[in-house]
Amino acid sequence: MKYRTTTLAFILATTMAGSAGLAVAQNAGGKAEIYSLMPDTALSGLIDPNMPDRTDIEKAWPKKPATTDKIKVGWTEITMGNPFFVELIKGAQKAAEGSNLDLDVQVADGDLQRQCSQIDTFVTQAKDVIVVDPTDTLGIAACINRAVDAGIPVVAIGTVPSDKARVLTTITPNPYENGFGAGQYIAKDAGQSPIVAALIIGVVGNSTSESRLNGMVSGIVWQRVQDLGLKMTKEEAMLRGYKLFQSAKQSGSFKDDELKFEVVAMSEGKWTEEGGLAASEDMLTAHGSSLTHIIADNDWMGLGALRALRNIGSDGKIKVATSADGNRIALDEIKKGNLLVTGTFSGEQMGVSTSVFLKKIFNENLDAQNLPLGSYFPASAITKENVDQFIDPNPDNKFYKFEVSPILNIKQIREQAAK
Known part of the structure; x- marks a missing residue:
């Protein structure tokens, strides 16, 4: 699977055989009621144009790795019992090849206590960063915060955890x-x-x-x-x-x-x-x-x-x-x-994008201090009118063709919403 970086923003909203409007329109009369319901289990991916700043949240960032020759990444994956997650890890490993990322992937098998134990082990091993695919969006917060308090930044993937979790951001489809x-x-x-x-x-x-x-x-x-x-x-x-x-x-x-x-x-x-x-x-x-x-x-x-x-x-x-x-x-x-x-919700895209993000924050000085809790991929509806654009000629790709999109910080998201 070939992928490339595009200038599309993670918060760009649904494209449907073309382009649809953002679900982040400004409201002249103040905050719309739908945004006041957030966070909510049925609203993951809805972008509040007035989302709060996260600069002052302690996230163990910036982080200076022990050596720039090897960025030690502790990765706890929710399961490997589904092709989606297998492709996710394969994508992450492929994108890490030839770089200074050293991925240590552990599998939680859907067990919160096992995932917390894996996070604690990563802390003991002095990993430079931890990637968590949460088994439990509420229960994982305390375990993530223990790692952050120990000086190790955490990136969530797949599912946005509770806003109590002091992650840098969450890399995920929308x-x-x-x-x-x-x-x-x-x-x-x-x-x-x-x-x-x-x-x-x-x-x-x-x-x-x-x-x-x-x-x-x-x-x-x-x-x-x-x-x-x-x-x-x-x-x-x-x-x-x-x-x-x-x-x-x-x-x-x-x-x-x-x-x-x-x-x-x-x-x-x-x-x-x-x-x-x-x-x-x-x-x-x-x-x-x-x-x-x-x-x-x-x-x-x-x-x-x-x-x-x-x-x-x-x-x-x-x-x-x-x-x-x-x-x-x-x-x-x-x-x-x-x-x-x-819709577009590929495990491979998530894995590749996460490794690319880690390379950017450690090797290219991307500022990760004020990123949104959820950094979402552009969403697309795949239909009979546009399906040929998504089918990869490479049969090894079990999903659709995709492009890696850079993350916007909260200031940029607000500016995008104001246009």
Whole structure:
């Protein structure tokens, strides 16, 4: 997989067969209500244009390594039991080749105590920096802060931890914006026809899953608001979508007659194809006669939904949409017309980008003192109109083609939002 650095900013928002507007528009009347809800498990990736400064937070930065010939990196990965994470580590190692980064990768197997023990071991070993893919966004904060107090900076990846964790930043795709762009595409594809959907979430309570699905619901709402000519700002539409998603989360359904948008069921799929298959079978049994869409937060669950539809001879009758991960199988299904949309959420991109970031802060004097808690990749909706642009001719790439994007500091983010 070849990659290159581009001038795109991490906070650039969803691109959908072109470019869509930023979800960070200024509000003349003060802070929009949607931003006052943050942090929230369903809003990971939403950018507050007035985010607080992080300069004065003690983050063990700047850090002078013991020797510039070797930057000792302690890396605790959440699991290696999924192709996503295997590609993540392969990408990180590949990007570190030929540099002074020395990666020591340990696997937590989803166990918070094991991950904390690994962090403590890295402190004892006097690593120069620690990379953490959090097993628990709240529980990991104290363990991260122990390392910081010992003088070792920490970079999170994958999932933004609690704001109590004094990390330099979090390197990650954007769950909310990927969902938002996919949701807009779902609504554009449907025109003004009613949308009656079933939702498949990886795990309720997981911020990545919740933010993807909330983003999809909110993207549908915003596109419907525009198509129907309703007088509502984008932030108001996002708030309306958020409240609808909360209804689905609490009761499994919602109905918005004005927007002609209804969710009749919501089920967990554990991020797997088998989980998506089982969830879809149950929801098709109960609601198959009325469904227009099955909306899943990742490709594997979406592929499970496609299997369920094929098993009952209903493929093509109910549309399936996802907002991540952009894996090669999903891209092929989009090209065939079986899957409506997915989003860019590659493990390899995350691993490569993390190693590139480490090289920049240690070797190229990138100032990491005032970076946002979450530094998000540009989000893109992958559809039949643009899928060919994302398919890598290199078959070894299990996901999409990508470019490594530099991180903006908080001052730059505010300036971007003000334009």
